[in-house]
Amino acid sequence: MNNNSVISVEHLKKVYSSNGKRKSKSVEAVSGIDFSVNENEIFGLLGPNGAGKTTTMRILCTLISPSSGNVSILNYNLLEYQNEIRNNIGYVSQKGGLELRSTGKENLILQARLYGMSIRDSEKHADELIDMLDLKSFAYRKAKTYSGGQKRLFDLATGIIHKPKILFLDEPTTGLDPQSRSHVWNEVKKLNSNGTTIILTTHYLEEADALCHRVAIINLGKIVALDNPAQLKRDIIAGDIITLTFENKNAQQSALEILSGQLFTKEIQPVDTMLHLYVDEGDRTLPVVMSLLHKNNLYIQTASLSRPTLDDVFLKLTGRKLIESETIHKKDVQ
Ligand SMILES: Nc1ncnc2c1ncn2[C@@H]1O[C@H](COP(=O)(O)OP(=O)(O)OP(=O)(O)O)[C@@H](O)[C@H]1O
Ligand SMILES: [Mg+2]
Structure with a gap:
């Protein structure tokens, strides 16, 4: 880890093995990757469907274990200090995790209580976040009535209720219209300028370009390039x-x-x-x-x-367009 880094990943590998009745088949989702994330950085993992982005993120969030490699987060070894790591990170999953029968505010309070806050503090933090992210107009109705963008903003809020040092966002804007996407981008930038380190996954090139200080381009479980977006475009093309x-x-x-x-x-x-x-x-x-x-x-x-765009960088590195490679992958898995 360099002085400035809050996450260090060395030779990380993940093999999923399935042991069903049919012939056992394993999938190498992450094939030995190395990277580090600096304090107060927005770091992107950019790649097509099935590249290994979610797997990498879930390992860093202590939700699944790696097959091999070394990971440390805020100088805590991933395998030894899971609780310390969990106390310092927030995670917003690709699918989101709102309890749809409760209101947005109730979701925030529940999350705060799960982090051990008192009822009073939970209320206070929830109100602060509702103000900060401008969620008032829908915070008091059931989450099942929310639009995609409103859900995603509340997902984001539940990920930061305990003021984590590091926030993990798995595809924060997938499926959102351009207006909701830009709202989420603004909130991500605001959080970052208030000192939160952010790691996000995306397959939107313009998202990586607009938000990330550095981007690791990941394809078939391997990092094929890592730098700031401007440098990637200059160096590679x-x-x-x-x-x-x-x-x-x-x-x-x-x-x-x-x-x-x-x-x-x-x-x-x-x-x-x-x-x-x-x-x-x-x-x-x-x-x-x-x-x-x-x-x-x-x-x-x-x-x-x-x-050149990041799409050209991806094409140059892999011989495929980002969108095309997603289609190929979808065909493969059908
Ligand atoms: N629990 C699992 N068991 C077996 N294989 C898995 C499991 N989870 C993921 N995989 C496989 O691992 C590979 C990487 O998946 P992962 O979800 O990390 O990709 P991703 O980059 O997040 O893709 P997407 O953009 O579609 O979310 C894929 O081939 C996927 O099918
Ligand atoms: Mg994913």
Whole structure:
């Protein structure tokens, strides 16, 4: 652990084994990952469905045990000091945990009581949080009547009722509309600026970009890159990206041969009937590319020029788009 870090993870591995009647089949969900989280950081675990994000988070929250590796949180060893760790962290699960037959405020009080607060303090903390997160207009009706965004805000509130030093948020905004999402983002930023270290998982690239000081990109149980979003984009994808779509694979292959040999091409990557061309000066190079392909009778359906995004980083590292890899995974598990 460096001086500043509050979480240290070394060679963490998790293998789920199933011992049903059918042939036993194990799943390696986390394949030996290393990272540390600094005090007062917002740290993101970004990856597609099944990447191992929730598994990693549940291990750090002492909810499941690791198969191997070393983890310490606030200098407490994960396996030896579970109670000390639990007292200092808050966890908001992917599915949320509100008792739907109770009101939002009752949920907060219940949570506070579970953390050992007196009835008076629980009331006081619940009222403070309702004020702070602006929940008053729906705090006194049953949680089963809440919209997705209202539920998520109360989930967040139950995770911080005991003022944890570290807050774990598993997909805080999945399924929310843009307005509710930005409300949750603002609250997360506010909590962080008040001194809470936050670890969140997401498969929204714009969420990682907007919120996280550093992001670990996780794919198939492994961390494939870790840095701040701007640096990831700079290091992994130097320059601009020209994306060309062709009418079929043959045209794409011919264009690939022609463009591969050009001095301006730093790197070229075929995906479906598209080519992603990485160049230094996109605005100058795009017209040159168009005229070169035109001379060779290659018809371009669409051409676009973009600055790199985290999605491009993911594509570059894994050869797949983030959304596509989710679809592939969903097909695999059906
Ligand atoms: N209890 C379990 N038993 C067996 N396999 C499991 C169990 N929980 C998770 N897995 C498997 O471990 C892998 C990682 O799952 P995990 O829930 O950590 O992924 P995730 O990155 O959180 O995905 P998502 O974005 O869909 O929430 C997946 O292949 C999943 O099917
Ligand atoms: Mg998950």
